Amino acid sequence: xxxxxxxxxxVFVRESVREIIAWEELGFTVSGxxxxxxxxxxxxxxxxxxLVISDIVMPEMDGVELLRRTREEGYDSRFVxxxxxxxxxxxxxxxxxxxxxxxLKLSMSVNSLRDTLRKIxxxxxxxxxxxxxxxxxxxxxxxxxxxPHEEITNHPEIQKxxxxxxxxxxxxxxxxxxxxxxxxxxxxxxxxxxxxxxQTLIHYLHQIRVDQAIQLLxxxxxxxxxxxxxxxxxxxxxxxxxxxxxxxxxxxxxRHTQRHNTESVSI
Numbered sequence: 001x002x003x004x005x006x007x008x009x010x011v012f013v014r015e016s017v018r019e020i021i022a023w024e025e026l027g028f029t030v031s032g033x034x035x036x037x038x039x040x041x042x043x044x045x046x047x048x049x050x051l052v053i054s055d056i057v058m059p060e061m062d063g064v065e066l067l068r069r070t071r072e073e074g075y076d077s078r079f080v081x082x083x084x085x086x087x088x089x090x091x092x093x094x095x096x097x098x099x100x101x102x103x104l105k106l107s108m109s110v111n112s113l114r115d116t117l118r119k120i121x122x123x124x125x126x127x128x129x130x131x132x133x134x135x136x137x138x139x140x141x142x143x144x145x146x147x148p149h150e151e152i153t154n155h156p157e158i159q160k161x162x163x164x165x166x167x168x169x170x171x172x173x174x175x176x177x178x179x180x181x182x183x184x185x186x187x188x189x190x191x192x193x194x195x196x197x198x199q200t201l202i203h204y205l206h207q208i209r210v211d212q213a214i215q216l217l218x219x220x221x222x223x224x225x226x227x228x229x230x231x232x233x234x235x236x237x238x239x240x241x242x243x244x245x246x247x248x249x250x251x252x253x254x255r256h257t258q259r260h261n262t263e264s265v266s267i
Contacts (some may be wrong), residue, residue, distance in 0.1 A: 001024065001027060001028060001029040001053055001131070002028045002029070002050035002120075002121065002170055003028075003029060003031040003032075003047075003049040003050050003051070003059075004023065004028050004029065004030050004031060004051045004052075004053060004111075005030075005031060005032045005033070005034065005040060005049040005051070005053070005077075006018060006030060006032070006034070006053050007031045007033075007034045007035075007036070007037065007040040007052060007053065007054035007055060007058070007063065007066065008033075008035070008053075008055040008058075008082065009035050009036055009040075009055060009058045010055070011035075013055070013082070013105065014033055014035075017053060017082075017108075017113070018030055018033070020110050020113065021113050021114065021117070023117075026067070026114065026117045026118065026121065026123050027117075028051065028117060028121075030048065031049055032047070032049065036059050036060040036061055037058055037060060037061025037062055037063060037065055037066035037069075038051065038059045038060040038061040039060075039245070040054065040061075040066055040149070041061065041066055041069055044075055044077065045065055046071070048075045048077055048128060049077050050077060050078065050124055051077060051078045051079075051080065051120055051203050052066075052067075052070070052078070052079050052080070053076050053079075053080045053082065054066060054067070054079060054080070054081060054082065054083065055081075055082045056081050056083050056090045056091070056094065057084070057085075057090075062081075062090070063066075063079075063081055063090075063094065064081075064090050066098070066183075067079050067094055067097045067098070067099060068097050070080055071098060071155065071156060071157070072096055072154070072155075074154065074156050075156070076125060076127075076156045076157075076160075078100045078120050078124065079094065079097075079098070079099040079100060079114055079178050080099065080101045080102065080120065081101075081102040081103070082102070082105055082108070083102050083103070083104060083105065084101055084104070084105055086104070093157050093182075095185065096134055096184065096185050096188045097184075098157060098182065098183060098184045100118070100119070100120055100123060100183055101119060102114050103116060107178065109196060114141060115245065117256040117261065123183065127158055145146075145257050151237050155192065155196055156183055157189070157192075158192060158193055158196045158197070160181070160182055161178050161181065161182060161189070161193065161201070162197075162204075163206055164178070164181060164203065165178075165201075165205055166208060169205060169209050169231065169232050170209075170211060170212075170230060170231055170232040171210045171232065172232075173189050173205055175189060175202065176202060179254075183234045189201070205232075206246065207246060208244065208249065209231040209232050209233065209242075210231075210243050211232045212230075212231045213227050213228065213239070213243060213251065214247075214254065216230065216231070217251055217254055217255040217258070218255070218258050220224075223254055224236070224240070224251045224255075227251065228240075228243075230250070236243045241253070247266045
């Protein structure tokens with residue numbers, strides 16, 4: 001069962017959300033309730049839920065601040081925000097911080113909650129599957145490079161992207177696909193990734209691919225075009241262009257230089 005934390009300062013609303021849904025039928029269980037964001041944050045620290053359903057406007061700490069603090073502290077719980085019609089600026093901020101969905105209080109119904117819970121269940125299942133896939137090496141001649149210690153960030157979504165890039169560098173990866181992977185806005189992911197790593201997401205991916213290409217150039221006799229394809233470059237000319245930009249040599253020149261140096265040392 002996925003654990004759910006209900007956060008709402010209006011007791012009547014909180015009880016209504018708890019009572020109108022047969023949680024277990026949808027794979028969830030209500031593990032806790034809180035009346036404000038500060039109380040909820042302490043509960044998350046003690047036993048992080050899989051899903052937080054939170055009001056936005058609350059005393060002591062509002063829902064957006066709760067979501068922001070939760071992300072900063074490294075928790076990846078899914079968030080669904082309860083909001084009013086006039087609260088869309090806060091909704092926008094919440095979505096940028098990675099909220100999965102929002103529900104208007106005035107139109108909240110059994111069907112809308114059930115649909116949202118089905119969506120969250122699918123997200124959680126996919127996330128669980130992705131973690132299992134990321135734990136194993138990709139199907140290529142060279143195992144993925146380990147994630148260096150100095151590249152571990154304090155932002156869970158960016159950390160997930162870094163791990164994905166190192167494990168799936170040979171696949172078709174774009175900023176859009178990564179923003180969908182962590183369920184955050186594309187522009188926000190792009191800006192945040194550069195802030196946390198010092199590089200754009202695509203430049204970072206290029207470096208991983210070139211590092212892997214170097215290993216294949218040194219340790220295999222594969223032709224250059226095939227190496228480029230194996231590390232994720234579908235276009236031979238683009239592979240050569242990026243490789244030269246990062247190493248100041250073409251792949252063929254790099255291979256020749258490395259083998260010449262090796263032969264000189266052996267002699």
